Amino acid sequence: MTAITDTSKTAPGIQDGPGDFLSRTRVVRSPWMQRILTFLMVFGPGLIVMEADNDAGAVSTYTQAGAQFGLKLLWLLLLLLPVTYFCQEMVVRLGIATGEGHAALIYKRFGRWWGHFSLFDLELVNFFTLVTEFAGISLAFAALGVTPWVSVPLAAVGLVALVLTGSYLRWERITIFLCLLDAAWIWLGCKGGFSAAEVGRATLVPSLPLGGLSFDYVFLVIAIVGTTIAPWQLFFQQSCVADKRLRFKDLSASRWDTLLGAVFTVIVAGGMMLAGACMFSRHLPYTDPAQMALALGPRLGPAFRSALLMLMVNASILGTTAVSLSSAWAWAEARGWDRSLQLKFRQAPGFYLTYVAAVFLAAAIVLIPRAPLQGIILGVQVLAGVMLPSALVFLQILLNDKELLGERFVNRPWNNRINWTIIALMFALSAVLAAQALLPGLFPTAA
Amino acid sequence: MTCSTGTLDTFLDLDAVPAAPPGYVVIHPLHDAPEAKRSLDGLGPLRLTPVCRTALVAVRCYLAAIMLLGAWRVVSLLSNLRQ
Numbered sequence: 001m002t003a004i005t006d007t008s009k010t011a012p013g014i015q016d017g018p019g020d021f022l023s024r025t026r027v028v029r030s031p032w033m034q035r036i037l038t039f040l041m042v043f044g045p046g047l048i049v050m051e052a053d054n055d056a057g058a059v060s061t062y063t064q065a066g067a068q069f070g071l072k073l074l075w076l077l078l079l080l081l082p083v084t085y086f087c088q089e090m091v092v093r094l095g096i097a098t099g100e101g102h103a104a105l106i107y108k109r110f111g112r113w114w115g116h117f118s119l120f121d122l123e124l125v126n127f128f129t130l131v132t133e134f135a136g137i138s139l140a141f142a143a144l145g146v147t148p149w150v151s152v153p154l155a156a157v158g159l160v161a162l163v164l165t166g167s168y169l170r171w172e173r174i175t176i177f178l179c180l181l182d183a184a185w186i187w188l189g190c191k192g193g194f195s196a197a198e199v200g201r202a203t204l205v206p207s208l209p210l211g212g213l214s215f216d217y218v219f220l221v222i223a224i225v226g227t228t229i230a231p232w233q234l235f236f237q238q239s240c241v242a243d244k245r246l247r248f249k250d251l252s253a254s255r256w257d258t259l260l261g262a263v264f265t266v267i268v269a270g271g272m273m274l275a276g277a278c279m280f281s282r283h284l285p286y287t288d289p290a291q292m293a294l295a296l297g298p299r300l301g302p303a304f305r306s307a308l309l310m311l312m313v314n315a316s317i318l319g320t321t322a323v324s325l326s327s328a329w330a331w332a333e334a335r336g337w338d339r340s341l342q343l344k345f346r347q348a349p350g351f352y353l354t355y356v357a358a359v360f361l362a363a364a365i366v367l368i369p370r371a372p373l374q375g376i377i378l379g380v381q382v383l384a385g386v387m388l389p390s391a392l393v394f395l396q397i398l399l400n401d402k403e404l405l406g407e408r409f410v411n412r413p414w415n416n417r418i419n420w421t422i423i424a425l426m427f428a429l430s431a432v433l434a435a436q437a438l439l440p441g442l443f444p445t446a447a
Numbered sequence: 448m449t450c451s452t453g454t455l456d457t458f459l460d461l462d463a464v465p466a467a468p469p470g471y472v473v474i475h476p477l478h479d480a481p482e483a484k485r486s487l488d489g490l491g492p493l494r495l496t497p498v499c500r501t502a503l504v505a506v507r508c509y510l511a512a513i514m515l516l517g518a519w520r521v522v523s524l525l526s527n528l529r530q
Contacts, residue, residue: 025478027470034471041475099484109493168477245476342477386513393502400499403490420498431509438516 023169039253044172045240046257048322049088049233050265051179054272055319056136057129057380059289059312062269065220066276067286071194071202072209074273076221077266080228083422085262087229087392088237090399090411090419092254095241097409101339102238103330106394109401118391119334125383126232126327128376130362133323135373136289136316138366140309143290148367155313156363159320160356168243168341171321178318182268184311189274191300192281199274219436222429229426231387232326234395239329243340248408275308320359328355385434389427396423 023041028034054062065073091102098105103122107115134152141151163171209217237258246254279286284295289312297305325341328351332339337350345352365371396419398404399411411419495503 023475023478025472025474027472029470031471034473037473041473097485098487100487105487108487109490245479245481247476247479247482250476382513382517386510389509390506393499393506396502397493397495397499400496401493403494404485404487406485409485416498420502423502427505427509431513434513435516438513438520 035253038250039256042244042246042250042253043257043260044176045237045244045246046088046092046254046259047179047261047264048172048175048318049237049240050084050258050261051182051268052175052236052318052322053084053228053230053233054182054265054268054315055129055323056133056312056316057319057377058269059136059272059315061220061223062272063276063279063289063292064286065224066273067279067284067292068220069209069217070277070280071199071274072207072217073220073224074199074202074270075204075206076224077269077273078203079225080269081262081266082418083225083228083425084265085259086415086418086422087395088233088258088262089255090395090415091234091238092241092258093251093405093409094395094398095238096246096248096251096254097405099242099245100238101242101329101333102235102395104333105238105398107334109398109404110394114390114394115334118387118394119330121383121387122231122235122330123327125380125387126323127358127362128380128383129230129232129323130320130358131365131371131373131376132380133316133320134363134366136319137313139288139290140293140312140316143294144306144309152363152366155317155320156359159317159324159359162321163325163341163355164345164352166342166344171341172244175318175321178314179264181314182311182318183264184307185268185271185275187271188304188308188311189271189277191304192274192278194274194277194281199270203270222432225425225429229388229392231384231391232323234391235330236322236326239326239333239339243329243342320362324355324358327358328352382434382437385430385437388430389423392423392426396420 026037028037094100094102094105100108103115103119106118134155137155138148138152142148162174165171241254276286276292278296278300279292282296282299284292286292290309293305293308293312296308329339331337331354332348332351335350338348339351340348343351365376366373396411396416399409399419400416402410
């Protein structure tokens with residue numbers, strides 16, 4: 001049996017370090033236990049960045065996919081795994097090698113023009129995304145009978161309190177807990193009564209809906225793949241890795257964290273699609289996730305209805321904290337301000353004020369009566385379509401910068417082959433999404 | 448002789464103390480000493496491979512195309528408003 005020992009009692013010269021039970025310095029007798037404990041200490045940024053992408057917009061897209069096409073789009077989720085993993089693995093390497101955030105690196109290696117372009121585009125698209133997250137919170141609570149005038153300000157205050165504790169670990173643990181709550185989507189998906197064989201077949205074998213290939217189907221495929229990687233994710237994870245001060249030796253554990261996060265996220269997305277498929281199998285019309293909860297409540301029980309609405313809130317909360325932090329980290333990096341969740345408010349006022357401003361402004365816009373939410377959603381699509389290809393190309397160029405990264409962290413030829421393929425795919429999908437948003441008449445039969 | 452006896456005593460004493468178990472130290476990254484990262488100071492200008500240079504040109508063309516699309520959208524919206 002492997003023993004875990006407090007270092008202060010047994011290892012001469014090693015002091016009992018700061019931290020609680022989970023983060024305290026230890027000496028273990030087996031290299032396996034060392035790897036497991038190291039992984040648990042490194043674990044966090046990968047899961048959070050992946051699961052936070054299952055935000056309000058994702059809930060809407062996946063449930064709509066299920067409601068419109070049943071299980072016919074489940075196979076697509078398997079494609080998301082390598083795409084998300086390989087993109088995020090690159091920022092992990094960059095963050096660990098340099099200890100710098102993504103915005104800081106773009107400024108330092110590409111110059112002020114591209115730095116300003118990336119930063120302002122990121123801040124704008126992040127802000128619009130935040131508005132959609134708060135719209136999700138408002139919608140879900142309204143379906144639960146709580147007025148937006150109570151739910152939205154309370155959520156904003158809670159989100160600010162979450163980061164103002166001056167402890168990275170506290171923020172990370174609460175956020176990991178919220179991520180794990182999303183596993184309840186699997187339970188919701190199981191309520192649809194689909195057999196495991198049916199789900200397995202739909203996941204492994206791509207198939208077309210009954211009516212054949214339609215523009216609706218194609219555009220939903222594009223929307224799902226095109227929004228798999230959001231620009232904020234690249235900035236968020238690299239800054240998070242830098243804030244957590246991950247070391248060179250943590251690279252392997254951090255890759256596992258990212259891979260597990262991607263797997264968990266895809267499973268949760270499958271749960272969302274299966275929950276949406278409950279509408280399809282009952283021939284119910286779909287408008288949005290809140291309407292879906294109300295429509296399925298009388299058929300699948302009040303627990304299903306409340307769980308779906310609360311999970312919608314959870315998705316929005318996760319999305320909001322991650323997106324706001326990516327804005328705050330990027331802005332502070334560009335301005336050269338102190339930035340860390342380990343710092344108190346008075347030690348990093350600019351960083352925290354950026355976060356607070358982003359959260360409260362987005363919340364305020366949602367509270368404006370007849371706010372142009374549809375236009376804001378359109379703005380998110382267009383700006384993400386503008387920014388993502390350039391962000392991915394910058395990332396790939398940085399990962400080929402031997403002078404910056406050295407032989408250990410630079411891309412290998414096989415990395416480059418996979419990543420250029422992914423970038424070409426995302427380029428094409430982003431272009432179609434942006435063109436669809438800017439020229440709706442271009443694809444007349446699209447949804 | 449006294450010297451060697453002292454050495455022997457010391458040796459025996461040390462032998463009597465239970466040795467610290469051999470082990471692997473696990474330190475949380477936030478509690479570890481900061482490590483020297485790859486330095487960004489003094490780096491020369493970014494050297495681009497031919498593929499990277501082509502990708503950067505593609506980004507510029509893409510951005511120009513999106514801006515043209517946006518401008519087209521604004522113009523068509525304005526003309527619709529006039530009508």
